[in-house]
Amino acid sequence: MEDITEIKNIISQANRILIIQADNPDADSLASALALESILHSMKKEPLLYCGIDMPQYLRYLPGWDRVESQIPKQFDASIIVDTSAKSLLDQLSQSGSESWVASKPVIVLDHHADVQCDIGYANIILNDSSKVSTGELIYDIAKQLDWPMPIESLEYIMTSILADSMGLTTENTSANTYKVMAELVELGADRPKLEEQRRAYNKMEKEIFRYKGRLIERTEIIDDKIALLVIPQDEINTYSPLYNPAPLIQPDHLQTRGVLISIVLKSYDSGRVTGAIRCNYGTPIASKLAKTLGGGGHAYASGFKTENRNINDIKQSVIEKIQELLNEDI
Numbered sequence: 001m002e003d004i005t006e007i008k009n010i011i012s013q014a015n016r017i018l019i020i021q022a023d024n025p026d027a028d029s030l031a032s033a034l035a036l037e038s039i040l041h042s043m044k045k046e047p048l049l050y051c052g053i054d055m056p057q058y059l060r061y062l063p064g065w066d067r068v069e070s071q072i073p074k075q076f077d078a079s080i081i082v083d084t085s086a087k088s089l090l091d092q093l094s095q096s097g098s099e100s101w102v103a104s105k106p107v108i109v110l111d112h113h114a115d116v117q118c119d120i121g122y123a124n125i126i127l128n129d130s131s132k133v134s135t136g137e138l139i140y141d142i143a144k145q146l147d148w149p150m151p152i153e154s155l156e157y158i159m160t161s162i163l164a165d166s167m168g169l170t171t172e173n174t175s176a177n178t179y180k181v182m183a184e185l186v187e188l189g190a191d192r193p194k195l196e197e198q199r200r201a202y203n204k205m206e207k208e209i210f211r212y213k214g215r216l217i218e219r220t221e222i223i224d225d226k227i228a229l230l231v232i233p234q235d236e237i238n239t240y241s242p243l244y245n246p247a248p249l250i251q252p253d254h255l256q257t258r259g260v261l262i263s264i265v266l267k268s269y270d271s272g273r274v275t276g277a278i279r280c281n282y283g284t285p286i287a288s289k290l291a292k293t294l295g296g297g298g299h300a301y302a303s304g305f306k307t308e309n310r311n312i313n314d315i316k317q318s319v320i321e322k323i324q325e326l327l328n329e330d331i
């Protein structure tokens, strides 16, 4: 495959390699970035990590998160964008004026959101493979094909990325290849129980968050017996978001409620910004379609969007209407 050869050439000619995450980092993007860092390091390269926003608290169980910088380094030879193909998710890069600097050097995109047509025009190579459950799975395949060294940390990061995006190997796009890769990772020494415990221990909630969760449950609207919808206002974002992200706190419970097909958590900022986290139950793969109608994207069962200068009640209304439409289409 020529793309693979091209990746090999770019990497072999570069020394300082910048690894770029989108402005909405998740466990896959961070673990994939750290896996690449470890691999490149053992190839005697100088990998550098960038993300336009601070790593969210819930990801800080992954050792190495604090090496991710929010500034583009002055000097590097090539870059690898992980886990996104959407230019809109690299907004910080263009706002900081660094986009043309990145674009002036070879750029590789490694992603698995194939429903998103890559619009990063300056990329030299785009590997966007939807058959992979996570970007980490894609990186594993590339590293194997190119015979790159994979230190044990890189294997553990790859395993973390797979477990995160496949929700513990439960999502529909978990493939036979995913299981093969997992088996190989175990054989090579990656310790799944250890990684699970690391995450669980870190993600325990404070008692005030436990109480707060009770309020979120009470406030959740259940519409048509199918749609669980919750709005988080600015004051709660200020008080609780630094301690625990409200969406992952409540969405698993939404989806465990009998009859509920889809969960939406909207964060409403005073500035007029609204962000949405969408999660669906098995059999209702409408998350990405819904997010797209609001300028976002993602996967069939998990997606998100961000809008500016729109009234929260308008957004709520259009989300509900669009879901009703998509559910009707589905049936």
Ligand SMILES: [Mn+2]
Pocket (backbone or CB within 6 Å): 028, 029, 083, 112, 133, 134, 135, 165
């Ligand atoms: Mn991903």
